[in-house]
Amino acid sequence: MTIEIKALTRQTMPILGEHFKRHRAESGTNGVHFMPFAPDDTNGPTGATVDRSFWPIDKPGWQRWFCIHELATGNIVGHVDLKTDPLRAGLHWCHLGIGIESAYRGRGLGGKLMDCAIAFAKSTHTIDFIELRVFSNNLPARALYKKKGFVEIGTLKDRFRLQGQSIDDTIMVLDVRG
Numbered sequence: 540m541t542i543e544i545k546a547l548t549r550q551t552m553p554i555l556g557e558h559f560k561r562h563r564a565e566s567g568t569n570g571v572h573f574m575p576f577a578p579d580d581t582n583g584p585t586g587a588t589v590d591r592s593f594w595p596i597d598k599p600g601w602q603r604w605f606c607i608h609e610l611a612t613g614n615i616v617g618h619v620d621l622k623t624d625p626l627r628a629g630l631h632w633c634h635l636g637i638g639i640e641s642a643y644r645g646r647g648l649g650g651k652l653m654d655c656a657i658a659f660a661k662s663t664h665t666i667d668f669i670e671l672r673v674f675s676n677n678l679p680a681r682a683l684y685k686k687k688g689f690v691e692i693g694t695l696k697d698r699f700r701l702q703g704q705s706i707d708d709t710i711m712v713l714d715v716r717g
C-alpha cells in the first residue's frame with residue numbers, strides 16, 4: 540500500500556467528500572459510535588468548507604485539512620482537520636478532528652496525521668492550544684491523543700444519546716507551546 544499525506548487542495552475536495560461518506564457510514568456499525576449521528580440521521584458532519592480551508596490563519600474561522608491518499612485507488616482514506624475559533628479573541632485556539640477508514644487503521648497512520656496537524660499548529664506561532672472532544676468509550680482514539688500529549692480536562696456526561704446509548708464526551712487539550 541503506497542500512501543501519501545497531503546494538504547487539501549481545491550482539486551481534491553470532491554474525493555475528500557467521498558471519504559467522508561464512507562467514514563460516516565462506519566460510525567455505529569458495530570455499536571461503537573465515533574460521530575454524533577445515528578446511521579439514519581439525515582444530518583452529518585459538515586466536512587471541509589471550500590473557502591475557509593484556504594483562509595489565512597489570522598482570519599477567524601479558518602480551517603486546515605491534511606488527507607491520506609492511497610495512490611493505487613486515488614482515494615482519500617483518512618483526514619485530520621483543524622478549525623479555529625470563529626471569534627478573533629479565540630484565534631490562539633483550534634479544534635481537531637480525525638478519522639481513518641477502518642481498513643487503514645492500526646498501521647500508524649493516525650499517529651502520522653496527528654504529527655502533521657501538531658507540526659502545522661506549531662509552525663503558525665499563533666496557535667497555543669488544540670482542543671478536541673472524543674466519545675469517552677472510544678479507547679483507541681483516547682490512547683492516540685494521550686500518546687501525542689493531549690491532557691483530559693473533563694467529561695460531559697450523557698452528552699449524546701444514540702440508538703439507546705448514552706455517550707459521555709471527553710474534552711482534551713494540547714498546549715502546543717509545551
Ligand SMILES: CC(C)(COP(=O)(O)OP(=O)(O)OC[C@H]1O[C@@H](n2cnc3c(N)ncnc32)[C@H](O)[C@@H]1OP(=O)(O)O)[C@@H](O)C(=O)NCCC(=O)NCCS
Binds near residue numbers: 649
Ligand atoms: C482513532 C484513529 C484515528 C487511530 O488511528 P490509527 O491509524 O488506527 O492509529 P495508529 O495505528 O497510528 O496508532 C497510534 C496509537 O493510537 C492508539 N491506538 C490505535 N489503535 C488502538 C486500539 N485498537 N486500541 C488501543 N489503542 C489504539 C495507540 O496508542 C497507538 O500507539 P501504539 O501503536 O504505539 O500503541 C482511528 O482508529 C480512527 O479513525 N477511528 C475511527 C474514527 C475516530 O474514532 N475518530 C476520532 C473521533 S474523536
